[in-house]
Amino acid sequence: MKFFLRLTLLFLIFSGLYAILIHFVSPVKIPKQSWWQHNRVRVESFLTEGKDAKYVIVGSSMSDRMLPEQDSGWFNLSLVGEGGLTGLSILNRSDSVPKFVFIEVNQLSVKENEKFSKENTDPFFVFTRRNFPILRSEKQPLNYAVGFVIQFTDRFFPKETQTKNGTDEEAVKISKKLKEDHIQEVKRWYGAAVEQKKLNERTEYIAGVLGELRSKGIRPVFFEMPMHPEILISAKETRTRDSILKKFPPSEYLWFRDQTTVYEDSDGLHLTYPEANRFFHKLKEYADSLP
Template identity: 25%
Template sequence: MIKRSVLFAIALLLLYAAYVSYGNAVPVSQHQWQDNTIRTQNYSYTDSLHKKDVIIGTSLTAMMEPNTLPGDVYMLVYPGMSVVNGIITLKENNIAPKYIFIEENAVLKPVNTDFNDYIFGDIHFYSKKYFPFLRDCYQPVGQAAGFVERHSAARVQFFSDWIFNPVLRVFQSNPKATIDKEAHYRELKRRRNMVDTAALISSFTQLKNELKWLEDRGTRIYFYATPTHPDVFKCKQSKAVMDAFKKYFPPGKYNYFEIPDVSQYTQLHDQLHLDKPSAIRYARVFSKELNSARGH
């Protein structure tokens, strides 16, 4: 019985491996952590990407579509995480790009050590390197969900438009707003005018230590800031971060892109992330700066 079960499991694995390799398997991400994992695995396991220059950012940079940027640059972005996670990815792969471009805005976000431990643990890393069907983008649950979504999108939309939503509206009279927008912005402003000096020192010390590995290997480092709402740009926390960059990474020794004119762009409700039209406009400006920095 046990032998049959083992043989059956092996047969299933072989069939699934064949489906991923020769079938219509499409990489699928179901949540932010998995999206970051897939992006990192894609970079780690694709030799051709190692020749590209690298952008390291967070969700603010991720608002720009990769196809709007130069094709010889890879976006190693980590929404919800720290830019240091991206630098650790380069170190773990022993890759020192000719140029890297690092987002300044969310530099105070703490490093997620669990993420890199998961990606680069020996068993995880090498099993997924040599057996692609084990990679996170091909998890069976995600593949099944993606298959259903691709093949029943029209039916699901019809059900939502003509059955589910009309019934829901019958039972919803005039629902009260759950969030007071003005109170929300006041709280954001309060937090952004708080400066945790200890956290600031810790973040910049760690960033400098991690970047030394790249500097020692000849990588040219550029820092850039994405456009944010004027209230965010002028807050005490942003000023403290900009001052810290000048202290730990003095201009002249390190390279900086020109700070964008924040009045030219529109942010979403959080006053940080660009809306789609603004992200497209900023990507055009950013692309020119990328090419200029690299002498293209």
């Protein structure tokens, strides 16, 4: 009996000391072990620091690369491997009431991950993450320790920044060839249009969620992430876009589409990080113009 009491006491002492540590000290970068954990951390951040955001973005990995500054009034709830429907569901199930929700249309054909939405908005889950930061995924000891190791090695063992010209040119050629091959593969993936029945189900789902969000005073804004030009006009993207436009026409809903600026993509689907933030800057300018 005394052994278990001592064990419990040690656990409480360790937990208390660790809670104090993470409150005052944190590595610059805390790595995620998987995309699932990446999404879990994103949702936990939204339900805690981001719950009072004025502007919330929901989308897929295409929107995930836009990086709002802390305390800017913006929160990016885009989830890797998911579409905007999962983010919409999480927003609707939460007690957050932003003024606007920006909905990426590119991957709205992806069904809501209902299991993920429910698990991460359960009242007990939200309560514990808001009141006991030590339980949050990014605060787990392993992630925290690895974050400090990375920070240490980056500071004392910086990567070589200089390369031989020949090696550098060869790397650029290989990278360009790999990107071209990948784009051709993506074009094949996106060559088949999404079934209209599936899209109709998605648009009806969106209409129901938007009705609930609007009743809370949240205004929806649809936007399209730039992609490789050949992918944007693919059968999949075209039918998805046309179905959303038909159900939610610009005459009744707010839309943002930057069709004049040329952006650089990294793989046909995703913009490079600098380009994603260039697009984000334009999106913010549009948001600022809204009444």
